[in-house]
Amino acid sequence: MSEKAMIELVGVQKSFGNLTVLKDITLNVKRGNVVALIGPSGSGKSTLLRSVNLLTVPDKGFIRVGDQAIDFSTAQNLPGDKELSAFRARTGMVFQSFNLFPHMSVEQNVMEGPVTVLRQSKDEARALAHDLLGKVGLAEKASAPPDSLSGGQKQRVAIARALAMKPDVMLFDEATSALDPELVGEVLAVIRSLAGEGMTMLLVTHEMAFARDVADRVVFMRDGCVVEEGEAKQVIENPSQAATKAFLSHFHGGLGPS
Numbered sequence: 001m002s003e004k005a006m007i008e009l010v011g012v013q014k015s016f017g018n019l020t021v022l023k024d025i026t027l028n029v030k031r032g033n034v035v036a037l038i039g040p041s042g043s044g045k046s047t048l049l050r051s052v053n054l055l056t057v058p059d060k061g062f063i064r065v066g067d068q069a070i071d072f073s074t075a076q077n078l079p080g081d082k083e084l085s086a087f088r089a090r091t092g093m094v095f096q097s098f099n100l101f102p103h104m105s106v107e108q109n110v111m112e113g114p115v116t117v118l119r120q121s122k123d124e125a126r127a128l129a130h131d132l133l134g135k136v137g138l139a140e141k142a143s144a145p146p147d148s149l150s151g152g153q154k155q156r157v158a159i160a161r162a163l164a165m166k167p168d169v170m171l172f173d174e175a176t177s178a179l180d181p182e183l184v185g186e187v188l189a190v191i192r193s194l195a196g197e198g199m200t201m202l203l204v205t206h207e208m209a210f211a212r213d214v215a216d217r218v219v220f221m222r223d224g225c226v227v228e229e230g231e232a233k234q235v236i237e238n239p240s241q242a243a244t245k246a247f248l249s250h251f252h253g254g255l256g257p258s
Contacts, residue, residue: 092162152183
């Protein structure tokens with residue numbers, strides 16, 4: 001295992017009742033790389049992503065983010081609340097839904113984590129929020145209530161809020177799937193900018209052209225398994241597996257030139 005890897009998963013398994021959702025998943029994401037998870041609905045992509053920061057706790061396997069690692073090989077090794085919190089602090093996660101606090105301003109939403117979790121002073125947190133809102137193009141919306149924003153603006157605030165916790169990696173679970181088509185681009189532009197800055201990212205997406213152009217590697221999943229993994233352009237434009245070809249055929253004509 002390369003010491004440059006920021007995320008390491010080995011033999012990760014997860015079942016819900018009789019349904020096995022993840023089947024012996026092994027995956028590495030190098031520091032500074034972007035890895036896109038693609039595949040049909042129900043293939044286990046979101047469960048895998050949620051396992052990285054233990055919102056879903058695997059039944060078996062080993063997960064490491066940075067220098068924090070947890071082995072799920074025995075029940076005795078299941079993490080306690082303190083260990084879970086320390087582990088999750090390494091990751092920032094952005095969901096389909098924005099989950100902003102409606103009673104707080106945009107600035108207060110971004111400040112909340114640094115103040116309550118990182119114990120920053122309000123002045124420090126406010127300065128950080130100002131910087132991050134500028135990064136996502138929303139500095140002028142600092143005092144606005146979330147309900148006054150478009151969906152794309154809300155998602156950009158959610159990204160700023162995740163970044164405020166100074167994570168080692170960012171996880172995106174179909175961050176654009178709830179947005180109107182005309183708003184998708186503004187969120188993808190922020191993610192593209194983070195990639196350019198060297199942020200380690202693992203993302204679930206149905207935006208195939210974006211995955212091809214921005215990701216370093218693409219992982220195609222089906223039925224809880226990794227079917228194909230490789231360099232992004234190769235997997236998207238010239239997949240080797242029949243299942244990957246069949247899935248990507250639904251996007252034919254929508255990828256455009258690279």
